[in-house]
Amino acid sequence: MSGNLSPSFGVLLIDDEVSFLRSFSLLLETAAGINHLYTCDDSRQAMDLIDKHCIGLVLLDINMPHLSGESLLSEIVAKHPEIHVIIVSGLNQLETAMNCIRLGAFDYFIKSSEENRLIDGIKRAIEMQEMRLENQEMRRLFFSDTLKHPEAFTNILTQDKNMKLVFQYLESVAESSRHVLITGESGTGKEAIAQAIHDLSGRKGSLVSVNVAGVDDSFFSDTLFGHARGAFSGADQARSGMVEQANGGTLFLDEIGDLSLASQVKLLRLLQEGEYYPLGSDTAKRLDARLVVATHQNLDAKQADGSFRKDLYYRLCTHQVELPALRKRPADIPLLLEYFLEKAAEELGRSKPTVPKELLVLLQNYAFPGNVRELQALCFDAVSRHRGGILSMAVFKRACENTDTASLSDMTDAFYQYPDDFPLPTLQKSADLLVDEAMKRANGNQSVASRLLGISQPALSKRLKSRKGADTPSE
Numbered sequence: 197m198s199g200n201l202s203p204s205f206g207v208l209l210i211d212d213e214v215s216f217l218r219s220f221s222l223l224l225e226t227a228a229g230i231n232h233l234y235t236c237d238d239s240r241q242a243m244d245l246i247d248k249h250c251i252g253l254v255l256l257d258i259n260m261p262h263l264s265g266e267s268l269l270s271e272i273v274a275k276h277p278e279i280h281v282i283i284v285s286g287l288n289q290l291e292t293a294m295n296c297i298r299l300g301a302f303d304y305f306i307k308s309s310e311e312n313r314l315i316d317g318i319k320r321a322i323e324m325q326e327m328r329l330e331n332q333e334m335r336r337l338f339f340s341d342t343l344k345h346p347e348a349f350t351n352i353l354t355q356d357k358n359m360k361l362v363f364q365y366l367e368s369v370a371e372s373s374r375h376v377l378i379t380g381e382s383g384t385g386k387e388a389i390a391q392a393i394h395d396l397s398g399r400k401g402s403l404v405s406v407n408v409a410g411v412d413d414s415f416f417s418d419t420l421f422g423h424a425r426g427a428f429s430g431a432d433q434a435r436s437g438m439v440e441q442a443n444g445g446t447l448f449l450d451e452i453g454d455l456s457l458a459s460q461v462k463l464l465r466l467l468q469e470g471e472y473y474p475l476g477s478d479t480a481k482r483l484d485a486r487l488v489v490a491t492h493q494n495l496d497a498k499q500a501d502g503s504f505r506k507d508l509y510y511r512l513c514t515h516q517v518e519l520p521a522l523r524k525r526p527a528d529i530p531l532l533l534e535y536f537l538e539k540a541a542e543e544l545g546r547s548k549p550t551v552p553k554e555l556l557v558l559l560q561n562y563a564f565p566g567n568v569r570e571l572q573a574l575c576f577d578a579v580s581r582h583r584g585g586i587l588s589m590a591v592f593k594r595a596c597e598n599t600d601t602a603s604l605s606d607m608t609d610a611f612y613q614y615p616d617d618f619p620l621p622t623l624q625k626s627a628d629l630l631v632d633e634a635m636k637r638a639n640g641n642q643s644v645a646s647r648l649l650g651i652s653q654p655a656l657s658k659r660l661k662s663r664k665g666a667d668t669p670s671e
């Protein structure tokens with residue numbers, strides 16, 4: 197038992213039959229993992245219980261002494277229109293059912309209904325209620341522009357507006373048990389975000405991380421689901437899988453875009469059925485962990501080429517965040533540079549070096565294919581080579597020179613698309629415009645600008661001089 201309450205709001209069962217309340221509570225807990233339950237066998241006390249606890253869903257009987265289910269339904273709808281009420285009654289009368297729906301009931305079930313249908317209907321109501329609460333929270337955070345739990349994000353430094361919106365969104369879905377998909381280029385901080393999601397959730401279990409890139413299917417099953425003793429030769433002991441170790445907590449599957457198709461089927465089944473079988477065991481175990489997955493891959497493209505299942509994607513993307521690349525949040529570069537230099541100096545037992553002014557200009561013009569992780573590594577490398585005085589830019593310059601420009605061609609290609617009816621500039625004009633743009637981005641620093649243009653600094657200087665000469669009117 198994890199000790200976590202699910203869902204985050206209370207579910208109130210109202211029925212005058214105590215034995216029914218007991219068996220219904222047990223069913224909800226075992227078949228749907230719903231354990232945030234309150235029961236009431238005297239309908240006159242129901243409103244007090246609703247006022248006292250944070251109730252989001254009421255499961256209500258119709259035929260009860262003192263106060264009938266229909267009267268109570270009207271009262272709940274009038275006072276708490278946000279609460280979903282599902283009627284669970286012994287009465288199989290169309291007219292009563294119609295009347296309850298007219299009064300505002302969310303759904304109507306007969307006690308003898310098929311168990312699965314009843315559970316699915318209750319899960320649907322919980323999901324809608326969770327969505328309503330998330331939207332409400334999102335709106336509140338958006339307008340107040342504050343975070344309720346900034347401490348969950350202390351390891352993720354940023355002053356970027358889009359990153360802060362990601363934080364707000366994650367706060368608003370923190371208590372939901374639905375899965376979260378984190379996308380973003382490599383090194384943008386997806387794992388750090390998964391940790392924040394777990395911390396915000398308040399779940400008592402642990403965060404268990406598994407990198408599924410390059411994992412073959414049988415290893416995937418064994419890692420996630422574990423095995424029974426004797427399941428295969430060499431399985432001398434039963435071993436619990438990561439899903440079980442994450443019970444009551446969060447299971448983080450990193451590099452989900454690289455998961456094999458066979459393993460995708462297994463993951464999909466786990467999500468659909470909410471249970472799984474350890475290898476060699478015929479006893480089902482329940483999934484009691486929130487799933488957070490991450491990938492740097494483009495899942496739309498992977499779905500289009502058939503290497504990622506659409507049905508799995510739809511299961512995973514209920515909550516989705518995209519972390520912006522570091523080059524798209526240039527204001528974070530000085531912040532992170534200072535932070536990593538300080539951290540490196542502390543870890544290497546040195547004093548923090550002074551940063552040359554041109555370094556920031558250089559970095560703010562660099563594409564950072566490895567994002568924050570790359571900046572972190574560069575800082576550690578630079579500090580470890582530092583011998584006092586002003587920090588040398590050599591390490592950073594080398595990185596800028598060695599960047600695989602092919603990997604950045606997507607970004608630059610867009611620049612070279614000229615509409616058919618667009619008058620082409622001359623070669624000379626294009627070169628001048630490019631030089632101007634580079635000088636602007638480099639804050640007038642010729643050494644940085646020449647790097648951006650891929651020419652030597654004397655060559656740039658010569659160009660600038662010759663233009664000056666050409667601009668000067670002849671006597």
Ligand SMILES: Nc1ncnc2c1ncn2[C@@H]1O[C@H](COP(=O)(O)OP(=O)(O)OP(=O)(O)O)[C@@H](O)[C@H]1O
Nearest residue numbers: 351352353381382383384385386387388492568569
């Ligand atoms: N905004 C940030 N502030 C401070 N440190 C950060 C920030 N973003 C990332 N980091 C650090 O950068 C490193 C890389 O981050 P992380 O592993 O979370 O990236 P990732 O997106 O999961 O990468 P990959 O796709 O390669 O798995 C980590 O050491 C992390 O702590």
